[in-house]
Amino acid sequence: MSYTRIPCTFMRGGTSNALVFRRGDLPNDESRWPAIFLAAMGSPDPNKRQLDGMGGGISSLSKVCVVGPPSRPDADVDYSFYQIGVADEIVDASGNCGNMSSAMGPFAFDEGMTQGADREAAVRIHNTNTGKIIVSRFEVRDGTAAVSGGQAIDGVSGTAAPIRLEFLDPGGAGTGHLQPANGEAESVLDVPGIGRVTVSMVDAANPCVFLEPAAVGKTGTEHPEALEADEDFMTAMEGIRRAASVAMGIAATPEAAGGIPSIPKVAMVFAPTDYTLLSGRTMPADAFDIGVRMISIGNPHRAVPLTGGLCLGVAARLPGSLPARIARQREASLRIGHPSGLLEVDAEIEDRDGTPHAVHGAVIRTARRLFEGHVLIPN
Structure with missing residues (x-):
């Protein structure tokens, strides 16, 4: 069997894991992406374990992110999120993942996709799923995003460097309205x-x-x-x-x-x-x-x-x-x-x-690169 090798990084963001691709490493034809993402994650798997891929058998561990050049002038990078089905062939781009958003700023910075910073970086991320801007603020040490630190988040063992995410003007991310049901609170x-x-x-x-x-x-x-x-x-x-x-x-x-x-x-x-x-x-x-x-x-x-x-x-x-x-x-x-x-x-x-x-809505998260290399997609 032969394989297509695609450069990829595996990252934790908050309480989620995902495969993170650079836009330029994927085919220009985006209609080919769903098949690549499903094969990489090991979906669909009726056993709900994704043993033949990188997925973890539950929704929070079956995700893909794509980061590339910005498509709007007020952003440093574009970020697209894909929720991958576990037991089915769903590749859903209808919403964003906030947890994986926490990994996008450090990823873009360490990949040289944004301008350098001495002590603190502020990366403006355009989430293409929602059309919203997320500002990611994090410490920089020796030219790279800080990893170690004292920030703990429930659901993840240990501590790491804090990442502040600011979701600007978050209302209407999926529907265009903060209160989509005729403006009613209930x-x-x-x-x-x-x-x-x-x-x-x-x-x-x-x-x-x-x-x-x-x-x-x-x-x-x-x-x-x-x-x-x-x-x-x-x-x-x-x-x-x-x-x-x-x-x-x-x-x-x-x-x-x-x-x-x-x-x-x-x-x-x-x-x-x-x-x-x-x-x-x-x-x-x-x-x-x-x-x-x-x-x-x-x-x-x-x-x-x-x-x-x-x-x-x-x-x-x-x-x-x-x-x-x-x-x-x-x-x-x-x-x-x-x-x-x-x-x-x-x-x-x-x-x-x-x-x-x-x-705005803001929260503190942590993130970490887990490995970098290639995913192998069967031809």
Whole structure:
């Protein structure tokens, strides 16, 4: 068997892993990319292990990023994200991955794709999936992006150098509107087989739909494995997600929404209460402001997708929204409790002629190169 060898870097960004390609190393014909990405990740795999590729068998470990020259003057680089299906042939470019966004600034800097910096870099990243600018700020040491440091993030062992991500003007990333459902902070969806469900649909960094756990017979504190094992629950959440997709204008029908699995993300949110983390430790109620259990690409997330966390941070600041009603309100950043620990999000909302506008959402992450070389694609 012969192979096509393509230069590639394998990176961790936040609580995700992905293959990162330079745009110039891929074929000019982008219609050839999906087959390359699927083969590289080992998809589709009915066993959901991706043993014949670089994927890790779950959505957060089945991702591809492409970085290239900027297509707009206010950016240093373009970054395109692709969510790769595990058991199917889906290559979904409808939304961004916030966790992998944290790796894009250091990657571009170390690859010489941006101008040098002595002590701190500020890379302006144009995410082509959403059309938004993300500013990545990180320390530079000896001419390269710093790796070691004291920043810890829940869901990743050890510590590393901090990376601050600022999502500028994040509203309307997928739909063009911060509150796509006629500007309403809360809405009622009529979901086949379930009935009427009160939700908040918000689009900031990525579109999300938020509901209370009681609407689907849960408390919100359940572990991801227990949620995934409950087929009725998973079916209900997918029905809600599809109904929200139609209401947000993402898909024309619930059936069409099934072909766009990455957005909107669907999540249960709950008021602070003690719960058990995946590590076995207790998360005390006074340590967080709002809890979340989010589903991403059909999998209950073991932490929280970063764009989902940013969207929740913005939603919790929107007057009248379900997250704002549930969350403990503080002047400081919002502390989001998830199955692995905490995510702190800084979000700013301002009133513009009576309409809420998301100024920015910011978060601290870490990232690291894991290896660099070539991926081998069978011919």
